[in-house]
Amino acid sequence: MGRTVILGAGELGGRVARLRAAAGDRVVGHTRSAARHPALIADGVEARTGLPDDRAADDRLLIALPGADRQMMAVAALRNRPPPARVVFVSSTGYYGAPRGDVDEDTPPGTSDRAQRNAAAERAFAAWAGDRGVIVRLGGLYRPGRGPLSALAKSKRVPPGPPDKTLALIHYDDAAAATAAALVHPDPRPVYLAVTPPCPLRRDFYLAATVILGLDLPGFDRPRGGPPAVYDVRRLRSDLLAEPMHPRWQGALVPGPAS
Numbered sequence: 001m002g003r004t005v006i007l008g009a010g011e012l013g014g015r016v017a018r019l020r021a022a023a024g025d026r027v028v029g030h031t032r033s034a035a036r037h038p039a040l041i042a043d044g045v046e047a048r049t050g051l052p053d054d055r056a057a058d059d060r061l062l063i064a065l066p067g068a069d070r071q072m073m074a075v076a077a078l079r080n081r082p083p084p085a086r087v088v089f090v091s092s093t094g095y096y097g098a099p100r101g102d103v104d105e106d107t108p109p110g111t112s113d114r115a116q117r118n119a120a121a122e123r124a125f126a127a128w129a130g131d132r133g134v135i136v137r138l139g140g141l142y143r144p145g146r147g148p149l150s151a152l153a154k155s156k157r158v159p160p161g162p163p164d165k166t167l168a169l170i171h172y173d174d175a176a177a178a179t180a181a182a183l184v185h186p187d188p189r190p191v192y193l194a195v196t197p198p199c200p201l202r203r204d205f206y207l208a209a210t211v212i213l214g215l216d217l218p219g220f221d222r223p224r225g226g227p228p229a230v231y232d233v234r235r236l237r238s239d240l241l242a243e244p245m246h247p248r249w250q251g252a253l254v255p256g257p258a259s
């Protein structure tokens with residue numbers, strides 16, 4: 001069983017913490033503030049603020065802070081100590097920028113600033129963690145009340161972008177199940193793409209979303225043309241998540257309480 005440390009026990013990390021606590025691990029969840037601590041403690045997770053201290057000997061570590069820059073900072077803070085036996089790093093399909101056609105773990109990073117920041121954070125992590133490290137590249141996360149539908153409900157504006165770009169999506173529960181599996185898989189690959197295909201085009205998602213929310217129908221940038229991205233998740237399916245619990249992207253159109 002052993003000890004699992006979750007750096008960033010928020011929506012995703014908190015779910016992973018609960019899964020590992022239910023499996024019998026001693027789990028320590030780190031957050032920035034104490035707001036989530038009562039809920040974590042109620043589920044058997046030890047709650048702390050800030051980064052893990054130097055003396056902690058972890059069997060497993062998950063790094064799930066929001067955004068590539070904070071992920072990079074976490075690696076910088078940890079790199080003077082040896083990596084634990086298994087360390088999982090949450091990255092994003094933002095790594096690919098605006099890909100076309102087939103996309104898998106070996107597809108190179110995009111050229112946008114965001115893609116390059118994701119790629120730099122992954123490189124820094126891999127240099128520290130070596131063969132103890134696993135990168136999980138997650139698509140856009142959703143659950144009722146959180147994700148692109150809720151973002152649109154708040155902003156009332158469809159984010160700029162072409163109509164024919166694929167919107168990579170995965171439900172929080174599936175992302176957490178895959179990430180928790182990466183913490184304990186006996187022989188994982190170095191990188192997994194974690195998305196739930198088939199994914200919608202932005203046009204299909206945002207047309208439906210504006211109708212559901214009673215907003216004006218969206219305008220889009222010019223179509224990009226060329227084949228939209230198709231995400232290949234065979235490695236995810238074979239090693240970490242055989243069957244998604246939420247296989248249909250339309251689940252991302254379910255409104256929920258804002259949070």
Ligand SMILES: NC(=O)c1ccc[n+]([C@@H]2O[C@H](COP(=O)([O-])OP(=O)(O)OC[C@H]3O[C@@H](n4cnc5c(N)ncnc54)[C@H](OP(=O)(O)O)[C@@H]3O)[C@@H](O)[C@H]2O)c1
Nearest residue numbers: 008009010011012031032033064065066067092138140141
């Ligand atoms: N959202 C997406 O669509 C998406 C897509 C791809 C990848 N990801 C990645 O998925 C991961 C988790 O996302 P999420 O939705 O679970 O985010 P979240 O709910 O905001 O959780 C992030 C957690 O990190 C904690 N945190 C932030 N800064 C910290 C610090 N300096 N020290 C300790 N803890 C700190 C936060 O603490 P508080 O609870 O106190 O705020 C929170 O608990 C992130 O790595 C994100 O980049 C997200």
